[in-house]
Structures are given as structure tokens and as C-alpha cells.
Amino acid sequence: MMNAFTPPLALALVDIGRIISLTLIAAGLLWLFIRAIKLKEVERRVIFLFIFISVAAPILFPTVFKEKATPVVKAVFDKIESLPPGSKVLLSYDFDPAMAPEVQPMADAFSRHCLVKGHKIIYMCLFATGQGQFTRTMENVIRPEFPEKIDGVDYVNIGYKAGNEGVLNVIISDFKKMFPTDVNAVPYDSIEVFKGIRSCKDLDLIISIGGGRPGIKEWVLFVGDPGDVPIATGVAAVVAPQLYPYYPKQLLGLLGGVKGAAEYESELVAHYSRFKDSPTPALLMMGPQTLAHIVIMAFIIIGNVLFIQGRRKEGKR
Amino acid sequence: MKRTTLILMALVVIFFALSWIFKAMAFKGVEEHYILQGFLVTLAAFLTLSIMSFLYKDNPFYKFAEHLFVGISAAFWMSMGFWSTIVGNLFPRLSEGMSNFFKVHYIPGDYNFFFYVPVILGILLLMRLSRNYGWISRWSLAFIVGTTAGLNFIRYLRSDFINQVSSTFVPLLVDWQGIGHFFSSLNLSASGQFIMMLANWVIFLGVMCGIIYFFFSKEHTGLFGRASRVGIWILMITFGASFGYTVMGRISLLVGRITFLFRDWLGLNI
Numbered sequence: 359m360m361n362a363f364t365p366p367l368a369l370a371l372v373d374i375g376r377i378i379s380l381t382l383i384a385a386g387l388l389w390l391f392i393r394a395i396k397l398k399e400v401e402r403r404v405i406f407l408f409i410f411i412s413v414a415a416p417i418l419f420p421t422v423f424k425e426k427a428t429p430v431v432k433a434v435f436d437k438i439e440s441l442p443p444g445s446k447v448l449l450s451y452d453f454d455p456a457m458a459p460e461v462q463p464m465a466d467a468f469s470r471h472c473l474v475k476g477h478k479i480i481y482m483c484l485f486a487t488g489q490g491q492f493t494r495t496m497e498n499v500i501r502p503e504f505p506e507k508i509d510g511v512d513y514v515n516i517g518y519k520a521g522n523e524g525v526l527n528v529i530i531s532d533f534k535k536m537f538p539t540d541v542n543a544v545p546y547d548s549i550e551v552f553k554g555i556r557s558c559k560d561l562d563l564i565i566s567i568g569g570g571r572p573g574i575k576e577w578v579l580f581v582g583d584p585g586d587v588p589i590a591t592g593v594a595a596v597v598a599p600q601l602y603p604y605y606p607k608q609l610l611g612l613l614g615g616v617k618g619a620a621e622y623e624s625e626l627v628a629h630y631s632r633f634k635d636s637p638t639p640a641l642l643m644m645g646p647q648t649l650a651h652i653v654i655m656a657f658i659i660i661g662n663v664l665f666i667q668g669r670r671k672e673g674k675r
Numbered sequence: 676m677k678r679t680t681l682i683l684m685a686l687v688v689i690f691f692a693l694s695w696i697f698k699a700m701a702f703k704g705v706e707e708h709y710i711l712q713g714f715l716v717t718l719a720a721f722l723t724l725s726i727m728s729f730l731y732k733d734n735p736f737y738k739f740a741e742h743l744f745v746g747i748s749a750a751f752w753m754s755m756g757f758w759s760t761i762v763g764n765l766f767p768r769l770s771e772g773m774s775n776f777f778k779v780h781y782i783p784g785d786y787n788f789f790f791y792v793p794v795i796l797g798i799l800l801l802m803r804l805s806r807n808y809g810w811i812s813r814w815s816l817a818f819i820v821g822t823t824a825g826l827n828f829i830r831y832l833r834s835d836f837i838n839q840v841s842s843t844f845v846p847l848l849v850d851w852q853g854i855g856h857f858f859s860s861l862n863l864s865a866s867g868q869f870i871m872m873l874a875n876w877v878i879f880l881g882v883m884c885g886i887i888y889f890f891f892s893k894e895h896t897g898l899f900g901r902a903s904r905v906g907i908w909i910l911m912i913t914f915g916a917s918f919g920y921t922v923m924g925r926i927s928l929l930v931g932r933i934t935f936l937f938r939d940w941l942g943l944n945i
Binding site for chain 1: 730731751752755756759760763764767778779780782822823826827830831833834835838839841842865866913916917920921922923924926927928929930931932933934937943945
């Protein structure tokens with residue numbers, strides 16, 4: 359990991375690595391373009407190789423871009439920022455390891471933000487695998503960065519219950535009915551975080567992090583709209599376009615894919631100097647994202663050139 | 676099986692066995708269970724590369740990883756459902772003896788005879804495993820489908836229909852104080868008057884033209900036809916945005932896996 363103490367030689371080697379990899383990709387794309395003009399087809403494995411290089415190179419030689427939060431991301435940040443300390447925020451981990459590279463950075467950033475503001479967090483999940491993902495937040499964020507926070511007092515993990523929207527249909531009126539204890543078998547009534555909370559309607563904010571089903575759509579349908587509870591979300595990029603219509607009336611804000619996560623991380627670092635040395639995986643991911651997108655756009659252009667050339671040749675016949 | 680395939684498989688096994696040894700040595704002194712930890716990281720790397728090997732062509736390693744993933748996923752979800760819902764929610768309400776047996780907190784006074792209904796329906800669902808009595812499981816399935824449809828009907832009608840129609844009725848003139856004020860305060864800020872108005876006009880025209888494209892009771896000619904053409908452009912732009920987001924999502928997953936291989940498995944300091 360590079361930082362201010364990285365020796366100059368290492369920095370120079372990283373720069374050399376960047377130049378070599380970019381030259382390699384540019385030369386390869388030129389070669390593909392020439393082949394396309396000559397109407398020669400390219401094997402699909404060559405395309406996979408290009409994508410691999412364009413993703414691997416910025417990981418080996420990291421490139422970090424500056425991000426500025428868009429209004430849809432800023433709305434979530436401002437909401438957490440505006441809540442008074444001690445507010446009750448529910449974070450639902452509705453994702454599995456397959457979605458984790460995209461949404462785990464969001465979950466960690468939300469946790470950091472809520473804990474630094476002194477909010478009480480209720481962790482739960484509609485995905486069975488969400489419980490394992492919460493463990494990562496526990497090990498990477500809560501224990502090392504907030505050792506003073508106490509389980510049951512500052513945050514609580516109530517875990518997973520099967521039933522998808524059925525679970526939400528119950529907790530909109532009665533939490534205890536569905537979650538009689540937390541994951542450590544502590545009874546509901548003995549958990550300090552739950553004092554004054556009977557149902558989801560008593561929460562100040564709900565954030566669902568995920569991208570599958572059950573997920574944010576179910577939260578909006580079964581809790582947000584009927585209970586008039588403010589809901590925000592961080593979702594995998596694949597489902598983000600389907601959720602934008604809910605913003606801003608039914609969703610107060612949305613983090614779409616790793617770009618949304620990077621914007622949130624940059625906002626967090628800009629506002630709180632204590633997070634300057636905290637990991638920012640989403641910001642680091644924007645380097646590979648940018649290069650891979652450029653390569654894919656180049657492929658689209660090359661594909662179209664091949665198509666137009668082919669049609670011209672057919673027309674001449 | 677061909678001889679070359681066997682040799683290849685043996686080489687792969689030897690390679691990952693060596694990797695296990697090296698990883699275990701690297702974890703020694705850092706992790707308490709360093710042999711197990713070394714095995715887990717090596718296994719994860721093996722499974723990642725097995726899945727990725729499909730990009731070259733279908734092969735036994737990919738098949739193995741795929742079947743393992745499906746099997747473990749199903750077993751994991753089933754065991755989580757049993758321990759969190761049946762043991763965590765049902766037994767504490769039904770019986771003190773069962774609660775003590777599974778070491779969960781008994782909830783006195785919460786007993787309800789109707790809790791047996793889902794128990795019976797759950798058992799009926801398992802009848803699917805029987806060739807002769809498999810048809811009984813349809814009763815449970817019918818209950819699940821009916822309940823879900825009933826619940827979703829109301830919620831979708833409210834959130835995805837009424838609320839979405841209401842969200843489409845946006846003001847076409849935002850904060851309008853005359854043409855002079857509009858031009859004097861013209862800026863490209865995302866929350867500025869011009870951009871807000873532009874966004875609302877795009878929503879209004881986009882919805883209208885999109886609906887016109889799907890209206891087949893009138894021939895798509897003249898002004899109606901032009902609106903229909905705009906409608907298909909709106910749809911194409913929407914699909915393009917979805918495609919772009921999908922690419923971003925897939926690249927993120929690849930970044931996650933490559934980072935794991937480089938940092939956790941190969942031990943590169945990135």
C-alpha cells in the first residue's frame with residue numbers, strides 16, 4: 359500500500375509500471391483496430407486478456423482519482439450528518455460474498471460515519487450470508503477503529519431471519535416478534551439500543567445495502583412507504599438503474615455501485631480527518647474501473663468499425 | 676479419461692499443495708491455526724482460478740467449483756434458515772423443553788396454536804422428496820404463492836404504481852419568477868433552477884414518448900410517429916445506462932477477485 363512514507367524508488371517503479379502497462383494496452387488496441395480495418399476477426403480470449411490486463415495493471419500500480427459526491431450520494435451523507443447523536447439507524451446487510459467487492463466498502467463507510475457521529479446502529483440481514491459480511495465490518499472497522507463502542511449499547515447485531523418480505527411485514531409493526539433476541543441470545547428487552555423502539559417506525563433512518571432480492575425494493579415496498587420511514591441505500595451497480603425512479607420521494611439517497619461508494623468514501627475523508635488513513639477500497643477500485651471502461655469503449659468502436667467495413671464489402675459484391 | 680488430462684490434474688494438485696505449504700509457512704507466527712488458514716486461502720485461490728478457467732473453455736475444474744458452490748450455497752441457506760427461524764423463533768414460543776435442548780431463550784406466554792400451521796406446511800413441503808406423495812407439497816407451495824401474491828399486490832400497487840405516477844407529476848417550471856430572473860440566475864449547478872427544470876422536462880417528455888411507443892391502437896405516423904421515435908431513443912438510452920452499470924458491476928467483481936489473488940494469495944504488498 360502506498361502512502362507518504364513510500365520510498366522514491368518505489369514511486370518511480372510504480373510510474374514506470376503504469377507507463378509500460380498503458381503502452382501495452384494502447385499498442386494492443388491499435389493492433390486490434392488495424393485487424394478490424396482488414397476485416398480479420400479477433401478471438402474472444404484476446405478480449406478477456408485485455409480486460410485482465412486493464413484491471414490488473416491499476417491494481418499493481420495504483421492510480422487514485424479524486425471523487426466529488428453527486429447530489430444522490432450527498433443526500434445520504436447529509437442525512438446521517440444531520441441526525442442528532444444517539445439516533446437509531448438500521449443497517450441491513452442484504453448481500454452475499456459475490457456482491458461484497460462492490461457493497462462491502464459502502465457498508466464499512468456507513469458504519470464509520472454512524473459510529474463517529476455517535477448514532478446507535480442496529481445490524482440485521484435479509485440474506486443469510488449477510489451475517490458473515492457483518493463480521494468483516496466488525497473485524498475491519500468496529501474493533502480496530504472504535505474499540506470504545508460497546509456491543510448492545512452502541513450497536514447490536516440481530517442477525518438473519520428467513521422469510522424475505524415476510525420479515526419486513528412483521529418488523530414494520532413489531533420488532534420483537536421477529537427478533538426475540540440478538541445473535542448472542544441476549545433478550546430483546548435487555549438490549550439498550552432497542553430502548554424506545556417497538557417497530558421500524560421508531561427508527562430515524564434505515565439503510566439497506568445489497569443488490570439482490572430481498573433487498574432495497576422490498577424495504578421500500580414493505581417498510582419505507584407504508585411506515586413513512588426514511589430509507590437510503592447502497593446497491594450493486596447492476597440494480598441501481600431500476601432504483602433511481604424511487605429517488606427522491608421514496609428513497610432519500612442512493613449509492614450506485616463502486617462509483618457511489620467511492621464518492622461516499624471521499625466525502626467521509628473530506629469531513630473527518632481521523633479517516634485519512636482508513637482503508638478506502640472503493641476509491642482504489644476506480645483506477646481499474648476507469649481503464650477497463652476505456653478498453654471496453656475501444657472494443658465497442660472496433661466492433662462497429664468491423665461491422666461497417668463488413669457491410670461495405672458486402673455492398674461492393 | 677485421457678492420459679494428458681490426468682497428468683494436468685496431477686500437476687494442478689501438486690501446484691496447489693505446494694501453495695498450501697508456502698501459505699502455511701507465511702502465516703506461521705501470525706495466525707494461531709496457520710495450517711488451516713493456509714489451506715483456506717489456497718482453496719479460495721484454487722476455486723477462483725477454476726471458475727475463471729471457463730473463459731478459456733469448459734473443463735473439469737470449472738465443473739467441480741460450480742457444483743461445489745451450488746451445493747454449499749443450498750446447504751448454508753438451509754442450515755441458516757433452520758437455526759435462525761425454527762430454532763431461534765419457533766421453539767422458544769412452542770416448548771420450554773425444546774428451548775432448553777437447543778439452548779435458546781424461552782419466551783413464556785407467547786404460545787399460539789397457529790404456530791403449528793407453518794410447521795405442518797413445512798413438513799408437507801418436504802414430501803416433494805417422495806415419488807408417491809410429492810403432490811402433497813403443492814399445498815404448501817400454493818399457500819406460499821398465494822400469500823406472496825396477496826402481500827405484493829397491495830405493496831406494488833401503492834409503491835410502484837400510485838407513488839410512481841405521483842412522482843412523475845413534476846413541476847415543469849421550477850421556482851419560476853419570470854424570464855428575467857431565470858436568465859440572470861442561469862447556472863449549471865445540479866441543484867440550480869435550469870438543471871432542475873431540464874430534469875423535469877426530460878422526465879415528463881420521456882414518460883409521454885415512452886408510453887406512446889407502446890400504444891399500438893394508432894398508427895405511428897406524423898407527430899405521433901415522431902414522439903414514438905423519441906420514445907424508442909429514451910428506451911435505448913435507458914438500456915445503455917443499465918449496460919454501463921452492469922459493466923461497472925462486473926468489473927468490480929473482477930477487481931475483487933484479482934485483488935484477492937494478488938494480495939491474499941500471492942502476498943503482494945498492494
